[in-house]
Amino acid sequence: EAQVTQNPRYLITVTGKKLTVTCSQNMNHEYMSWYRQDPGLGLRQIYYSMNVEVTDKGDVPEGYKVSRKEKRNFPLILESPSPNQTSLYFCASSLLGRVGGYTFGSGTRLTVV
Amino acid sequence: DAKTTQPPSMDCAEGRAANLPCNHSTISGNEYVYWYRQIHSQGPQYIIHGLKNNETNEMASLIITEDRKSSTLILPHATLRDTAVYYCIVRPPPGTASKLTFGTGTRLQVTL
Numbered sequence: 001e002a003q004v005t006q007n008p009r010y011l012i013t014v015t016g017k018k019l020t021v022t023c024s025q026n027m028n029h030e031y032m033s034w035y036r037q038d039p040g041l042g043l044r045q046i047y048y049s050m051n052v053e054v055t056d057k058g059d060v061p062e063g064y065k066v067s068r069k070e071k072r073n074f075p076l077i078l079e080s081p082s083p084n085q086t087s088l089y090f091c092a093s094s095l096l097g098r099v100g101g102y103t104f105g106s107g108t109r110l111t112v113v
Numbered sequence: 114d115a116k117t118t119q120p121p122s123m124d125c126a127e128g129r130a131a132n133l134p135c136n137h138s139t140i141s142g143n144e145y146v147y148w149y150r151q152i153h154s155q156g157p158q159y160i161i162h163g164l165k166n167n168e169t170n171e172m173a174s175l176i177i178t179e180d181r182k183s184s185t186l187i188l189p190h191a192t193l194r195d196t197a198v199y200y201c202i203v204r205p206p207p208g209t210a211s212k213l214t215f216g217t218g219t220r221l222q223v224t225l
Contacts, residue, residue: 005155033212037154041212042215042216042217042218043157043215045212045213048212058212074120077136085183090156090157092156092157092213096156100162101147101149101159101160101162102149102157102159102161103159104156104157104158106155106156107154107155107156109154
């Protein structure tokens with residue numbers, strides 16, 4: 001089944017403890033992206049990648065890092081999480097150069113205490 | 114990306130057609146209209162997209178006005194499972210890695 005898989009689905013952590021949220025897609029998509037969703041602010045893009053080793057900042061990149069060493073994986077790294085990074089995170093992927101929608105993962109609900 | 118305007122909420126009786134409007138008066142000639150929905154806190158789900166012609170797929174129909182300044186998403190026979198937030202998004206054509214800019218969407222409540 002074609003899908004975007006995020007792990008974990010739920011995570012509670014403490015301030016300052018490094019964490020990684022994984023994202024993997026099995027559709028050979030070039031484009032991958034991370035969004036966060038907060039009440040009243042909607043979905044906002046954090047980082048995106050157009051292909052392996054090509055990443056760029058979205059609207060709210062502060063406090064996050066990403067890497068794209070393989071086409072299928074696009075992990076989101078929080079080096080020193082803070083409570084304002086408590087949010088619902090979504091990974092998405094799509095093909096470049098073709099008409100069609102983005103495929104989103106099921107989400108990761110992160111709580112930083 | 115062009116800005117879109119949607120009503121914050123709508124109700125629809127189960128079995129009836131749900132017509133969700135969207136205004137995008139500043140859309141450019143090569144920008145597409147996309148619709149997504151988000152059920153509760155799940156990942157947004159792609160529904161349909163179009164450029165200037167009306168489009169239909171197994172989920173919905175998309176009607177775009179001739180001047181392309183507005184569109185309507187039609188769910189022909191709404192069910193309770195269609196209760197969700199529906200987002201209308203305008204974005205450049207494929208091949209550009211533009212982000213999807215989500216507004217606040219329309220919260221559709223389908224009732225018995």
